[in-house]
Amino acid sequence: MVDVHLRGIVKKFGHTIALRGIDLDVEDGEFVVLLGPSGCGKTTTLRIIAGLEKPTKGKVIFGNRDVTYLPPRERNISMVFQSYAVWPHMKVYDNIAFPLKIKKVPKEEIDRKVKWAAELLQISDLLDRYPHQLSGGQRQRVAVARAIVVEPQVLLMDEPLSNLDALLRVKMRSELKKLQRRIKVTTIYVTHDQVEAMTMGDRIAVMKDGKIMQIGTPTEIYHKPANMFVAGFIGSPQMNFIDVTVSEEADGLSLVSEDFKIKLPPDIAELVKQYTGKTLVMGIRPEHIYPEGFAPSNVKRTVKISGVVDFVEALGSDTIIHLNTGSRIIVVKASGTYHTNIGEKLNVELGLDKIHIFRKDTEEAIL
Amino acid sequence: MSNEKILTSRGDIIRYYTYRIILAGLVIIAVVWIALPFIMTILYALADPAQYYDPHVIIPTSYTLKHVNQLLILGAYQATINSVIVALITIGFSFLIGLPAGYAFARYRFRGKDSLKLFIVALRMFPMMVIAVPLLVLYFKLGLADTLVGIGLAHTSMALPFVILITSSIIAGVRVDYEEAAMVFGLSRIGAFFRVTLPLALPGLTAAAIFTFIMSWNEVFIAAVLSFQNRTLPAFILNLIAGSTDFIKFAGAFIMVIPALIFVFIAGKYLVRMWGITLK
Numbered sequence: 001m002v003d004v005h006l007r008g009i010v011k012k013f014g015h016t017i018a019l020r021g022i023d024l025d026v027e028d029g030e031f032v033v034l035l036g037p038s039g040c041g042k043t044t045t046l047r048i049i050a051g052l053e054k055p056t057k058g059k060v061i062f063g064n065r066d067v068t069y070l071p072p073r074e075r076n077i078s079m080v081f082q083s084y085a086v087w088p089h090m091k092v093y094d095n096i097a098f099p100l101k102i103k104k105v106p107k108e109e110i111d112r113k114v115k116w117a118a119e120l121l122q123i124s125d126l127l128d129r130y131p132h133q134l135s136g137g138q139r140q141r142v143a144v145a146r147a148i149v150v151e152p153q154v155l156l157m158d159e160p161l162s163n164l165d166a167l168l169r170v171k172m173r174s175e176l177k178k179l180q181r182r183i184k185v186t187t188i189y190v191t192h193d194q195v196e197a198m199t200m201g202d203r204i205a206v207m208k209d210g211k212i213m214q215i216g217t218p219t220e221i222y223h224k225p226a227n228m229f230v231a232g233f234i235g236s237p238q239m240n241f242i243d244v245t246v247s248e249e250a251d252g253l254s255l256v257s258e259d260f261k262i263k264l265p266p267d268i269a270e271l272v273k274q275y276t277g278k279t280l281v282m283g284i285r286p287e288h289i290y291p292e293g294f295a296p297s298n299v300k301r302t303v304k305i306s307g308v309v310d311f312v313e314a315l316g317s318d319t320i321i322h323l324n325t326g327s328r329i330i331v332v333k334a335s336g337t338y339h340t341n342i343g344e345k346l347n348v349e350l351g352l353d354k355i356h357i358f359r360k361d362t363e364e365a366i367l
Numbered sequence: 368m369s370n371e372k373i374l375t376s377r378g379d380i381i382r383y384y385t386y387r388i389i390l391a392g393l394v395i396i397a398v399v400w401i402a403l404p405f406i407m408t409i410l411y412a413l414a415d416p417a418q419y420y421d422p423h424v425i426i427p428t429s430y431t432l433k434h435v436n437q438l439l440i441l442g443a444y445q446a447t448i449n450s451v452i453v454a455l456i457t458i459g460f461s462f463l464i465g466l467p468a469g470y471a472f473a474r475y476r477f478r479g480k481d482s483l484k485l486f487i488v489a490l491r492m493f494p495m496m497v498i499a500v501p502l503l504v505l506y507f508k509l510g511l512a513d514t515l516v517g518i519g520l521a522h523t524s525m526a527l528p529f530v531i532l533i534t535s536s537i538i539a540g541v542r543v544d545y546e547e548a549a550m551v552f553g554l555s556r557i558g559a560f561f562r563v564t565l566p567l568a569l570p571g572l573t574a575a576a577i578f579t580f581i582m583s584w585n586e587v588f589i590a591a592v593l594s595f596q597n598r599t600l601p602a603f604i605l606n607l608i609a610g611s612t613d614f615i616k617f618a619g620a621f622i623m624v625i626p627a628l629i630f631v632f633i634a635g636k637y638l639v640r641m642w643g644i645t646l647k
């Protein structure tokens with residue numbers, strides 16, 4: 001189909017700067033997710049790609065054509081709006097059929113496609129209704145159906161599943177992903193649901209305050225976050241961040257916090273040597289801390305920390321333990337079968353190969 | 368909970384019904400306030416003169432169409448047609464100019480928008496008395512004097528500020544993303560306007576059209592100044608009934624009111640029925 005490139009996109013609305021220089025390359029047929037907190041500029045980015053908004057600076061390129069100044073209808077795109085924008089004066093059927101009618105698709109084919117999309121999104125029973133007779137989630141599915149019946153070069157989706165119940169959302173995720181694989185349409189998908197991003201995206205662009213903080217595959221984003229924001233935004237419960245000082249001792253470098261000390265193996269020591277005497281931030285995900293004796297056999301290098309159980313959340317599949325190590329709380333994610341009680345003394349093992357180290361000033365990752 | 372006694376407070380019930388009764392009373396007063404003059408006008412327009420002058424009869428029992436017929440024969444019939452034509456011309460012109468202007472006000476941000484809006488409202492502050500005579504002179508030169516188009520144009524200038532402001536707020540009430548969705552799915556801005564925004568704005572625009580119709584229908588001053596033979600209904604009646612008896616006056620009012628009522632009812636029905644729903 002087509003590849004999409006954003007070059008130095010800046011967007012100002014009066015005095016608010018919504019986008020501060022977005023560079024993004026989406027390959028032909030790729031599924032890229034824009035992920036970020038509310039107000040970070042996801043919708044604005046999508047609207048600029050759609051041509052509904054002109055960037056203050058920068059270029060939008062489809063293939064090798066600069067489309068920055070093209071009106072939306074000449075871009076051969078399709079979009080699910082965050083607000084759905086399902087036309088209230090048309091029945092569901094006509095809403096889905098309308099884009100095809102505009103493109104002068106033969107009637108039988110329109111009918112076939114509308115029924116197919118309705119089937120896929122489980123709204124076949126609703127085709128004869130007006131939008132005001134639908135629930136929010138049903139309306140949202142109409143918006144998705146309308147976007148997928150046309151065969152666009154670029155499919156833009158702005159939180160298309162945000163209003164569905166958990167079960168339907170999981171099902172729709174896989175349906176959309178399968179569909180996208182089959183028709184190989186270049187897709188840019190906005191969400192602030194990280195699970196959705198991880199499961200659907202070929203690549204994820206994590207955004208904050210109008211900037212892309214990191215772009216990479218779900219694995220890269222999870223295992224090699226480029227900065228503290230990405231590290232903290234991805235993963236649940238959130239990564240533990242602990243201020244540590246790099247200190248040199250007789251037998252090598254250590255990371256020293258108020259509550260514990262971690263002796264660094266030579267490979268990690270090499271990376272932080274230049275920060276000796278300085279404060280860094282160590283990050284470790286709750287799922288990479290294990291109650292003593294519960295570390296998987298493939299986790300070789302661990303460091304022991306002890307504390308008192310402050311709070312326990314039994315989620316069934318997991319048990320989340322808040323461990324008070326003296327001056328701070330460390331969150332540990334153990335298996336659901338693991339039991340402990342508030343007030344108990346507990347030793348945990350920290351997977352040394354899973355720690356992240358960030359600079360305190362720039363919040364950039366060192367490791 | 369299941370075996371406890373559920374208490375219904377008498378006070379709550381009394382309060383509920385008191386509110387309902389007060390509300391109903393207010394509605395009745397409002398309806399009577401509006402409907403009574405209409406009913407009186409119609410009754411007296413059709414009343415037998417003998418009963419009309421009888422101080423003991425409040426509601427006449429015998430009716431006649433004599434006075435109304437008299438008026439119609441004297442020219443009220445042609446004047447009614449003139450009035451309808453003028454009103455339609457007014458609606459046509461004022462929407463042709465006012466709708467695009469209203470759209471621009473609703474959808475675009477531009478420098479001086481607020482001052483321009485204020486300026487449009489300020490136009491209405493010119494007393495018609497002041498411009499009527501110069502306008503007549505101008506109309507003579509242009510050959511518009513005593514023509515229906517001429518009156519329609521004058522009425523357009525009167526209705527236009529209203530139409531611009533009201534259409535802009537109606538269009539602002541149709542969410543932009545409906546229009547944007549239409550543009551994404553293959554329509555131009557103009558196409559999106561006609562196929563999405565206009566249908567959605569239609570109930571509101573119909574109401575605005577009704578109002579414009581009534582404005583033109585009731586306008587008497589300019590119409591009387593600018594026409595001599597081709598009079599609109601109010602101008603005609605004003606001219607005719609000055610020295611007439613009371614029931615002729617009522618008959619004049621009757622002829623004025625009935626077509627307007629019919630128009631409002633038809634348009635009102637259409638308003639409610641559109642899309643079978645009231646649009647949000």
Ligand SMILES: Nc1ncnc2c1ncn2[C@@H]1O[C@H](COP(=O)(O)OP(=O)(O)OP(=O)(O)O)[C@@H](O)[C@H]1O
Binds near residue numbers: 038045
């Ligand atoms: N039309 C506008 N006028 C002024 N400011 C705007 C406009 N549209 C967006 N903004 C601002 O730009 C920033 C980015 O908005 P945007 O809608 O892109 O966020 P988002 O990432 O989609 O958020 P959400 O997840 O809540 O949908 C916000 O600070 C918002 O207030």
Ligand SMILES: [Mg+2]
Binds near residue numbers: 042043044082158
């Ligand atoms: Mg958004």
